[in-house]
Amino acid sequence: MSAPTRAEVVAVAVAEAFRGDGEILANPIGTIPMIGGRLAKATFEPYLLMTDGEGLLIENIMPVGVENPEKVIAAWNPYRSMFDIVWNGPRHVMMGATQIDQYGNQNIAMLGGTIAQPKTQLLGFRGAPGNTINNKTSYFVPNHSTKSFVAHVDVVSGIGYDKAAKLGAHAARFHCLPRVVSNLGVFDFETPDHRMRLRSAHPGVSIDVIVAATGFELEIPNGCPETRLPTDAELQLIRDVIDPNSWREQELPNPS
């Protein structure tokens, strides 16, 4: 078995974000998040329910980026039913973030300018406000830099812990941001005031590199560990079953 690539380390870090979730809808968005989520289901979280990327919930471990994959269909889940799950609660979504700040506020809507005339129009709010106020929301950021990890997001799409705190404990009782996974490391908000903390640095990435690529003060625990390496069994699942065409290496090329 050849050495794991950065994309494979990251996929395992994504899988770890779903550890302990039990029987909920794991809803990672994007190629590597989907690989990681399916890896979690294939190994330590077998009762996760996952989508086919569209309107079906499936029970088998479906490969990513393969034409007409086999699907063991468990349930019909058109968009309207997805909102039923989001608002009911048993879901952990992993979204992207164009910008994220130290409390986990996320922006995918627009950059610069004003709401009336943004400098750069992005996707829109999509489902971020509803996700973050209703169920677990983690983030995947494949391009960690001071442009993506920022002191202040231009627009709050998904709400962070400071915004949630202002709403009060009752209103924000379902708000939970378990994890942020980037190409450089793994982060969480397990600090007294829920500021972002480095949970682990990926092998080969120094803490100095992470600090320099982050536009706010990151909590760095003493003796911060390295992100764990994939096991041989995990590598085999990723390479042979979940992503046989290696789409992961395109989404996150191995650092040279």
Added chain:
Amino acid sequence: MAAPDKRVTFDEIVGEIDDGMTVGIGGWGSRRKPMALVRALLRSPVKDLTIVSYGGPDVGMLCRADKVAKVVYAFVSLDSIPLEPHFRNARQRGAVATTELDEGMFLLGLQAAAWRVPFLPTRVGLGSDVLANPDLKLVTSPYGEQEQLVAMPALELDVALVHMHRGDQGGNGQFLNVDPYFDDLMCSAATKSFMSVERIVATEDFLKEGSVHTLRINRLMVSGVIETPNGAHFTDCPPDYARDEAFQKEYAASAKSDEAWDAFRAKYLDVSEADYQKAVTS
């Protein structure tokens, strides 16, 4: 059997849409969009529309053609091309007003209009910059902890435009892909609704096409129906056809310059639907 005949022409549909109206467009992103009806709007002189849409190329094209005063949306995307280039250009020029919502708030707004209530409560939006919009207000629950919730206002539509796979001449509509999207809600939220379909079939033949569960739109929701084969082109309309990715790329490339748009428009939009279909299938 007595059922009305609601078959209409493009001209009759466009004749119902006046300047300044609020028009809801069904589908989702670049999926099962009523593009033949959008193209009919593009050929008409109508302007200053408010477009309410889970947005795709419908929004981009109408913005580019200066038909739009305002867009109400949660996203505008071509799916395989994540950012809709014409919509981006319009936003970055400040050319259209907007109400940007969460995807679920959008659903609640349509549902409120369909149920004829002024708003529906939700916690969606709390803490986020969706609420930077002064038109969105909070409401206090009269029950329990008396928590504050967002009062998502009804998205009342003058006209809804949707595209279904099959319909009958009375206006019953059937979807044959996995997701019905929100087309039935769009219709119920509107004063008048027009449904294009891939094929008009006899009512008694619906169940040869799909199960009873696919009969999502009933004729109470629909003012007029029109048969437009390949009418969702170039958006995704399985099982009848997939998205025309090559054409979508050509469409996206038309955002690069005025000349590119003029050429695209002359070739594909300043022509009849029949000539459009000839141009894209040749």
